[in-house]
Amino acid sequence: xxxxxxxxxxxxxxxxxxxxxxxxxxxxxxxxxxxxxxxxxxxxxxxxxxxxxxxxxxxxxxxxxxxxxxxxxxxxxxxxxxxxxxxxxxxxxxxxxxxxxxxxxxxxxxxxxxxxxxxxxxxxxxxxxxxxxxxxxxxxxxxxxxxxxxxxxxxxxxxxxxxxxxxxxxxxxxxxxxxxxxxxxxxxxxxxxxxxxxxxxxxxxxxxxxxxxxxxxxxxxxxxxxxxx
Amino acid sequence: xxxxxxxxxxxxxxxxxxxxxxxxxxxxxxxxxxxxxxxxxxxxxxxxxxxxxxxxxxxxxxxxxxxxxxxxxxxxxxxxxxxxxxxxxxxxxxxxxxxxxxxxxxxxxxxxxxxxxxxxxxxxxxxxxxxxxxxxxxxxxxxxxxxxxxxxxxxxxxxxxxxxxxxxxxxxxxxxxxxxxxxxxxxxxxxxxxxxxxxxxxxxxxxxxxxxxxxxxxxxxxxxxxxxxxxxxxxxxxxxxxxxxxxxxxxxxxxxxxxxxxxxxxxxxxxxxxxxxxxxxxxxxxxxxxxxxxxxxxxxxxxxxxxxxxxxxxxxxxxxxxxxxxxxxxxxxxxxxxxxxxxxxxxxxxxxxxxxxxxxxxxxxxxxxxxxxxxxxxxxxxxxxxxxxxxxxxxxxxxxxxxxxxxxxxxxx
Numbered sequence: 172x173x174x175x176x177x178x179x180x181x182x183x184x185x186x187x188x189x190x191x192x193x194x195x196x197x198x199x200x201x202x203x204x205x206x207x208x209x210x211x212x213x214x215x216x217x218x219x220x221x222x223x224x225x226x227x228x229x230x231x232x233x234x235x236x237x238x239x240x241x242x243x244x245x246x247x248x249x250x251x252x253x254x255x256x257x258x259x260x261x262x263x264x265x266x267x268x269x270x271x272x273x274x275x276x277x278x279x280x281x282x283x284x285x286x287x288x289x290x291x292x293x294x295x296x297x298x299x300x301x302x303x304x305x306x307x308x309x310x311x312x313x314x315x316x317x318x319x320x321x322x323x324x325x326x327x328x329x330x331x332x333x334x335x336x337x338x339x340x341x342x343x344x345x346x347x348x349x350x351x352x353x354x355x356x357x358x359x360x361x362x363x364x365x366x367x368x369x370x371x372x373x374x375x376x377x378x379x380x381x382x383x384x385x386x387x388x389x390x391x392x393x394x395x396x397x398x399x400x
Numbered sequence: 401x402x403x404x405x406x407x408x409x410x411x412x413x414x415x416x417x418x419x420x421x422x423x424x425x426x427x428x429x430x431x432x433x434x435x436x437x438x439x440x441x442x443x444x445x446x447x448x449x450x451x452x453x454x455x456x457x458x459x460x461x462x463x464x465x466x467x468x469x470x471x472x473x474x475x476x477x478x479x480x481x482x483x484x485x486x487x488x489x490x491x492x493x494x495x496x497x498x499x500x501x502x503x504x505x506x507x508x509x510x511x512x513x514x515x516x517x518x519x520x521x522x523x524x525x526x527x528x529x530x531x532x533x534x535x536x537x538x539x540x541x542x543x544x545x546x547x548x549x550x551x552x553x554x555x556x557x558x559x560x561x562x563x564x565x566x567x568x569x570x571x572x573x574x575x576x577x578x579x580x581x582x583x584x585x586x587x588x589x590x591x592x593x594x595x596x597x598x599x600x601x602x603x604x605x606x607x608x609x610x611x612x613x614x615x616x617x618x619x620x621x622x623x624x625x626x627x628x629x630x631x632x633x634x635x636x637x638x639x640x641x642x643x644x645x646x647x648x649x650x651x652x653x654x655x656x657x658x659x660x661x662x663x664x665x666x667x668x669x670x671x672x673x674x675x676x677x678x679x680x681x682x683x684x685x686x687x688x689x690x691x692x693x694x695x696x697x698x699x700x701x702x703x704x705x706x707x708x709x710x711x712x713x714x715x716x717x718x719x720x721x722x723x724x725x726x727x728x729x730x731x732x733x734x735x736x737x738x739x740x741x742x743x744x745x746x747x748x749x750x751x752x753x754x755x756x757x758x759x760x761x762x763x764x765x766x767x768x769x770x771x772x773x774x775x776x777x778x779x780x781x782x783x784x785x786x787x788x789x790x791x792x793x794x795x796x797x798x799x800x801x802x803x804x805x806x807x808x809x810x811x812x813x
Contacts, residue, residue, distance in 0.1 A: 223806045228804065228805045228806040228809075229804060229807075230804065248713060249712050249713060249714075252707060252710055252711060252712045252713065253710065253712065255708065255709065255710045256709070256710025256711075260709075261708055263705075263809070267708075267809065269702060269705060269706065270702065271412050271415035271416055272408075272412065272415075276408070280408070281709055281710050283405050283408055284405060284711060284715075285710075286405070289404055328709070
C-alpha cells in the first residue's frame, strides 16, 4: 500500500464563469513512506494547489487523495481538521505563525490540541527548538523574529507533533540563500532522522537539487517525475 | 476546571483583547453604560410605582378592603358592615395581615363663609391609624389630633388651599344620615395633611369615627382597610377570607380592583421597562455584533492557519465566543457594580426632587423617590448580555465557517 495516492485529481477555479481556470488536470501520483520530494514548475503550474489538496486544505473538483489508508477527500471539514492534526505538518511560504502566541506556544500548539501532557510538550519543544537553534527565542512573540527565525519556528511547529507527512509550500521563497540552504539541510535531516515524508514545492534550482525525487508540473499536469540516486 | 487547551484558548482570547484594547474598552464601556441606564431605569421606575401604589394603598383602602357589596357603586352609608368585629377577629388570626383599621367613608359638603365644595368625609380612629396608615407622618401643618372634645378635623392641603382655611379655622360639614336627613357639624381644623393621595389631599376631611357615627346614626363601618406584609398575598388572603366571612352582602376587594388605574399603571410601567430593556438589548447586540464581525474579519487568515494545523471549527467558534464574552461580561460587571451602587444609594437616601414636588404629588408621588433594588434586575440583565453576545457572534462565526482553511489563509490581512 502506498503512503500517499493521488488519483485523477482535477481542480477548476471559478467553474462556469468567464474567469474559469483549470489548475490541475487529472493528476495521478503515488508516493512512498519517508520520501523527500520536490514539486516544481513555473508560477501557475498548480504546485500550491496540489499541495493544498494533498494536505486536505482544499477540496479537488474531481478525483481522490488517499493518505496513510484514509481517503481524505471523503472526510468532512471537522474530521479533516483532526486528520491534519494527527498526520500532517505544514510549513507555509509566509510562515503563518499565530501572532498572539509565543514561539514556544506556537511550537506546542498542535501537541496541546492532541492532548499531550504539558511536561511531554515542554520536553519535545525544547528538543526540536535546540535542533533548529531557536531555543533562545522560546518566550518571544513571532513579530520579534527575523524571517529566517520565523520559518524555523514554522518548521519546528510542523515537526514537533511527529506527523507522518510534512508539506512545505515554497518554504524558502522569503529567505536569503544562506537561510534557504540551512532550512533545506534541516528538512533533509528531519527526513532521515525523524523518518518523516516531506513534500515541498519550489522553483528555486538550489532547493530542487536537494530532493531525491523531483516532480515537475506545467499547466496542471505532471510533465516529469524523476528519482535521483 | 479548564484543560490545557482550554486555557490556551482563554489566553488567546485575552491576548487578542489586549491587542485591540481600544475597541474592547469601547464595547465594554457601552455595555456598562447600558447596564447602569437599565438598572437605574428599572429600579427608579419600580420605586416610583411602589411609592404611588403605597401612597394610595396606605392612606386609601389598603391592600385588601372589606366593604358592603353595594357601597362601591352607591356611596350610601346605609350600606355598612353591620358586625365588623366578627371580621376583625378573623383578621387577627391571619399572619399575612400587617394591620387593619375600620373607617366610615361618606360623601358630604364642606363650607366656609366664602366657599363650599363636595368632600370625602372619613371617620377614623387616630390611634389605630397611627399604626396603620401612619397619618401623623403626613401632617404638614398643625397637629395630629381631633381636639379633646372630638370637634377637630384633619384636612387635605389642596382642599385647605382651595377653601382658604388654616389651622384653628372652622368649617361646616353637611351630610345625609341613614334616614336621608341632612345633618351638619362645625369642625375646627387641627391639622393639614399632604399624603400624595389625591382623594385626601384635594377632597379629604378626616374626623373622629365615633363622632361621625353619632352624627349619622350608623352602627357599623363602611370599610375595613387591611395592609399586608407582602402586597402580593392579596389574592391568597381574599380566597381564605371570603368563605369564612360567608356573607352575601360583604365583598372583599384587592387594591387591584379598587384602583385599576394603579394596576394598569404598574403594567404600563413594566411594559415600558421591557420595551426600554429590549431597545438597550438590541443596541448592545448591534454594537457587539459590529465589534465581533470586524474582529473576526481582521483575523480570518489567523483562523485559517489554526484550522490548517488541526484546530476544529467548533474550537475556533469557542475562541470567538470566549473573546466576546470576556469583553461584554467585563462591561456587565462594571455596569452592575456602578449601577447597583447608584441604585443602592437611591434606595437608601432617595432621589430628591423637591423642586417638582407639586407636580409629582398629582401623580401620587413624594418629592423624594426611593429606588427598588432587586436581584432579578441583575439576572435579567446578565441573561440579556449573554444572549446578546451569543446572538452577535452567530453571523461572524457562520461567515467564517463558509470558508475552507486555504481560502482563509489566502485572505489579505
